[in-house]
Amino acid sequence: DAKTTQPTSMDCAEGRAANLPCNHSTISGNEYVYWYRQIHSQGPQYIIHGLKNNETNEMASLIITEDRKSSTLILPHATLRDTAVYYCIVRVEERGATNKLIFGTGTLLAVQP
Amino acid sequence: KAGVTQTPRYLIKTRGQQVTLSCSPISGHRSVSWYQQTPGQGLQFLFEYFSETQRNKGNFPGRFSGRQFSNSRSEMNVSTLELGDSALYLCASSVYRGEETQYFGPGTRLLVL
Numbered sequence: 001d002a003k004t005t006q007p008t009s010m011d012c013a014e015g016r017a018a019n020l021p022c023n024h025s026t027i028s029g030n031e032y033v034y035w036y037r038q039i040h041s042q043g044p045q046y047i048i049h050g051l052k053n054n055e056t057n058e059m060a061s062l063i064i065t066e067d068r069k070s071s072t073l074i075l076p077h078a079t080l081r082d083t084a085v086y087y088c089i090v091r092v093e094e095r096g097a098t099n100k101l102i103f104g105t106g107t108l109l110a111v112q113p
Numbered sequence: 114k115a116g117v118t119q120t121p122r123y124l125i126k127t128r129g130q131q132v133t134l135s136c137s138p139i140s141g142h143r144s145v146s147w148y149q150q151t152p153g154q155g156l157q158f159l160f161e162y163f164s165e166t167q168r169n170k171g172n173f174p175g176r177f178s179g180r181q182f183s184n185s186r187s188e189m190n191v192s193t194l195e196l197g198d199s200a201l202y203l204c205a206s207s208v209y210r211g212e213e214t215q216y217f218g219p220g221t222r223l224l225v226l
Binding site: 034036041042043044045046049087092093094095096097098099100101102103104105 | 117144146148155156157158161163168169171201203205207209210211212214215216217218219220222
């Protein structure tokens with residue numbers, strides 16, 4: 001079973017920031033938080049990941065709470081092309097560990113014009 | 114750098130037939146994982162390969178098998194196809210197991226009639 005819970009769906013106005021929450025209350029100390037998104041019928045696209053510090057790249061920002069029990073993915077200026085299912089996943093990241101990813105149901109983000 | 118490629122992209126088979134899907138990882142990546150995505154079950158892990166050895170297997174019947182070649186390319190095979198095998202089959206690659214971000218291919222859409 002997935003170790004994360006996410007809202008089923010969210011709406012966001014084009015040009016505004018999209019804030020996607022994720023709960024992972026049972027996360028272990030050596031588990032990272034990963035975010036992927038999947039645009040309809042395409043392969044999941046990697047967005048960002050982090051352990052405990054906030055992270056930012058050209059696509060998004062990841063804010064992880066101090067207790068690491070939840071996180072928020074922020075798309076600063078959502079566009080219509082950001083409409084997708086967003087998956088929050090936790091995984092152990094150490095050499096030799098399994099690459100198995102356990103996907104939940106994700107959040108369908110609908111960006112409205 | 115080219116991404117993960119999967120062939121064929123679309124496939125139609127009939128019940129009882131077998132099918133082989135191919136995945137070419139990103140150059141330099143040695144780990145390949147396979148996933149099945151259906152509307153009812155979502156994204157589910159099939160198996161992962163590293164250095165030509167299966168390292169982990171999901172909860173799928175023995176009709177699902179795979180292999181990895183010395184150049185890291187991977188194939189998965191489904192024998193005696195059933196209607197329920199209709200799905201999007203995705204592969205993901207990373208440099209090593211456990212400590213690297215995985216990148217997904219576009220998937221192979223299999224329809225079983």
